[in-house]
Amino acid sequence: MQKTETKTIAWTKNNFYSSDYNQMELSFFRHQEIAKVHAFQKTHEAYTETPLFQLKNLAKELNVADIRVKDESYRFGLNAFKVMGGIYAMAKCIADKIGEDIENLSFDILKSEQVKEQLGDLTFISATDGNHGRGVAWAARELGYHSVIYMPKGSSHERLDAIRKEGAEADITDLNYDDAVRYCADLAEKNNWIMVQDTAWEGYDEIPLWIMQGYAAMAKEVTEQLDASNGKPPTHVFLQAGVGSFAGAIAAYLVEHYREEAPRIMVVEPHQADCYYRSFSSPTGQRELVTGDMDTIMAGLACGEPNTRAFRVLRQYASASFSCDDRVSALGMRIYSSPIGDDSRIISGESGAVTLGLFHYLRSDSNYIRANNEVGLDENSRVLLISTEGDTDAKHYRDVVWKGHYPNQ
Numbered sequence: 001m002q003k004t005e006t007k008t009i010a011w012t013k014n015n016f017y018s019s020d021y022n023q024m025e026l027s028f029f030r031h032q033e034i035a036k037v038h039a040f041q042k043t044h045e046a047y048t049e050t051p052l053f054q055l056k057n058l059a060k061e062l063n064v065a066d067i068r069v070k071d072e073s074y075r076f077g078l079n080a081f082k083v084m085g086g087i088y089a090m091a092k093c094i095a096d097k098i099g100e101d102i103e104n105l106s107f108d109i110l111k112s113e114q115v116k117e118q119l120g121d122l123t124f125i126s127a128t129d130g131n132h133g134r135g136v137a138w139a140a141r142e143l144g145y146h147s148v149i150y151m152p153k154g155s156s157h158e159r160l161d162a163i164r165k166e167g168a169e170a171d172i173t174d175l176n177y178d179d180a181v182r183y184c185a186d187l188a189e190k191n192n193w194i195m196v197q198d199t200a201w202e203g204y205d206e207i208p209l210w211i212m213q214g215y216a217a218m219a220k221e222v223t224e225q226l227d228a229s230n231g232k233p234p235t236h237v238f239l240q241a242g243v244g245s246f247a248g249a250i251a252a253y254l255v256e257h258y259r260e261e262a263p264r265i266m267v268v269e270p271h272q273a274d275c276y277y278r279s280f281s282s283p284t285g286q287r288e289l290v291t292g293d294m295d296t297i298m299a300g301l302a303c304g305e306p307n308t309r310a311f312r313v314l315r316q317y318a319s320a321s322f323s324c325d326d327r328v329s330a331l332g333m334r335i336y337s338s339p340i341g342d343d344s345r346i347i348s349g350e351s352g353a354v355t356l357g358l359f360h361y362l363r364s365d366s367n368y369i370r371a372n373n374e375v376g377l378d379e380n381s382r383v384l385l386i387s388t389e390g391d392t393d394a395k396h397y398r399d400v401v402w403k404g405h406y407p408n409q
């Protein structure tokens with residue numbers, strides 16, 4: 001499919017939006033379910049909540065009531081949120097194999113000699129732009145198992161090295177993300193390895209659901225952090241999407257949690273991989289796939305095939321979808337790195353920062369007044385953003401932030 005590359009930002013309202021309560025999709029993201037997931041994640045000694053910063057001066061500058069940013073660069077020392085999914089999904093796989101309920105298990109029990117003797121050697125395999133694979137490799141090493149990770153064409157060598165340092169057998173392929181996923185699925189089948197993929201398709205949706213439930217724990221943290229600081233619920237949430245597992249999970253938890261007070265959900269993608277934007281603008285509302293090379297600095301978002309479950313959630317609950325040029329993400333990285341007054345400084349990588357870059361355009365560029373108004377942003381808006389990664393490719397981060405690569409017009 002042809003790529004959207006002409007405008008800085010293209011956007012569409014989602015005509016398939018409905019606020020009806022969808023029991024089938026939302027039941028997996030109920031508080032009781034996610035509390036169990038979160039309780040398991042907390043059994044790891046390195047678990048800490050990531051900060052939820054309030055950018056008061058930026059809110060004043062952009063004339064909204066509140067801006068909160070969850071900074072996932074602090075997650076488990078891995079510089080990105082992804083491990084929240086991997087750690088839970090891998091634990092669930094092991095729990096199922098030993099016939100135990102995850103509620104009765106801790107990370108330490110899973111890595112015990114007793115469990116290992118019971119299971120023997122296991123190999124986990126995954127395809128990744130970097131962050132998910134690093135999380136899988138890290139969790140596999142911690143649990144005492146092997147991991148095999150394949151990355152799409154053009155992946156960063158710095159991100160590859162970070163995965164190898166976790167002990168994984170890892171390489172960059174000459175395939176795009178979606179084809180690398182298929183390649184890993186074949187290898188998993190041939191070798192009887194466990195595929196821990198962060199996207200679902202027909203016939204493969206149990207492990208991706210566990211991954212999404214692992215991500216939903218971040219939204220649970222946000223609601224708890226807001227409550228603890230007497231913060232009101234957000235009115236608008238901007239969520240960046242690759243396959244959409246992250247956005248779908250956060251959206252599902254927030255809709256389930258806040259119900260009629262649920263925020264408007266905005267999906268944000270790079271032009272080169274804007275499968276949600278294309279699907280929401282199509283008359284049928286079916287999943288539209290983007291194929292071929294997806295050459296964007298937002299490596300984590302360079303996925304052309306929506307996760308089938310996340311797609312069902314976002315097609316119902318997202319209000320709008322935005323397709324962005326790389327310069328939008330570069331702007332977000334620079335704003336985060338150079339805060340106003342005593343706002344916190346946030347180190348946000350290419351896939352982490354695009355939502356702030358977009359939000360800045362909507363609030364300050366006259367070309368986007370219509371989009372701004374149609375999504376209901378005004379001085380009363382309370383905006384939630386999640387910076388999903390830090391400088392996971394530090395050299396590229398400095399090229400953008402220090403040297404001004406991808407300048408804004």
Ligand SMILES: Cc1ncc(COP(=O)(O)O)c(C=O)c1O
Nearest residue numbers: 131242243244245246300388389
């Ligand atoms: C930093 C970062 N943000 C966002 C995403 C998007 O997540 P998803 O593919 O679930 O949409 C990714 C995916 O790898 C990522 O690495």
